[in-house]
Amino acid sequence: TETLTNRDNHNYDDVMDFYLMDNGPNVTGYVNKGFDVHLDDFYNNLTADKKSSFFLTALHESQHTMGLQHPFESGFDEWVHNSKIDSTGSSIMSYNERDFNGNNDLRIYDLAVLHYRYGVNPNARSGDDTYGFKNFEQNNADGGVYIWDGAGVDTFDASNEKDGNGVYVNLTAGSRIYRGGNTIPNWTNKHLGLQEINGS
Known part of the structure; x- marks a missing residue:
C-alpha cells in the first residue's frame, strides 16, 4: 500500500482498486469516492489496438480518485471554449480527443x-x-x-x-x-x- 500525502497533510492510505463489471450502456468507466475505479467488462472483448484506448479510460478515472476534474466543469468557465486547454493534449481529463491522438x-x-x-x-x-x-x-x-x-x-x-x-x-x-x-x-x-x- 502506498501512502499519499497532499499539501494539506491529508493522508490517502487506501489501495486503488479496479473492477471490471457491466456498467451499462455508454459508460466506459466511473469512480466512487475513495479509490474504487469501475471499468466496463467489455474490455475482455476488445482487440489489442482498442485495449490501448481503454487504458486511457483507466488512467482518466484513476485521476478522478486523485482529485482531478474535467476541464469543462466548474472552475474553468472562462476557458470552456478554449480548445488549447480543453483537449486531451493538455489534460487526460478532457473529453475532446480531436488533437494529440495517440498520447497515452x-x-x-x-x-x-x-x-x-x-x-x-x-x-x-x-x-x-x-x-x-x-x-x-x-x-x-x-x-x-x-x-x-x-x-x-x-x-x-x-x-x-x-x-x-x-x-x-x-x-x-x-x-x-x-x-x-x-x-x-x-x-x-x-x-x-x-x-x-x-x-x-
Whole structure:
C-alpha cells in the first residue's frame, strides 16, 4: 500500500482498486469516492489496438480518485471554449480527443495539479540539470515547457534568448517562466483546477 500525502497533510492510505463489471450502456468507466475505479467488462472483448484506448479510460478515472476534474466543469468557465486547454493534449481529463491522438499518458495540466497536491517525486530528475526555453513539444507529457524536478543543483539558462524581448524567470515553485514582452500570461491556479484545493 502506498501512502499519499497532499499539501494539506491529508493522508490517502487506501489501495486503488479496479473492477471490471457491466456498467451499462455508454459508460466506459466511473469512480466512487475513495479509490474504487469501475471499468466496463467489455474490455475482455476488445482487440489489442482498442485495449490501448481503454487504458486511457483507466488512467482518466484513476485521476478522478486523485482529485482531478474535467476541464469543462466548474472552475474553468472562462476557458470552456478554449480548445488549447480543453483537449486531451493538455489534460487526460478532457473529453475532446480531436488533437494529440495517440498520447497515452498524463499531460501538462495533469502533472501540474498532481505535483501541486502531492509534490514531485524526489527521485525524478534528481541530477544537476539545465533547463531553458523550448517550444511546446506535442508528444512530450509535460510539453517540454513545464519544469518539474526532484532534486539536484539545477540551472535555468536563458542565454539563447537574444531577440530583445526579454525573459521572466522566477524559480519559486508554481511560478511562471516566460519569454517575450512584459506582460505575465493570464494563467492562475484556477485554470489548473486548483480552486477546490486552495480556495483561489
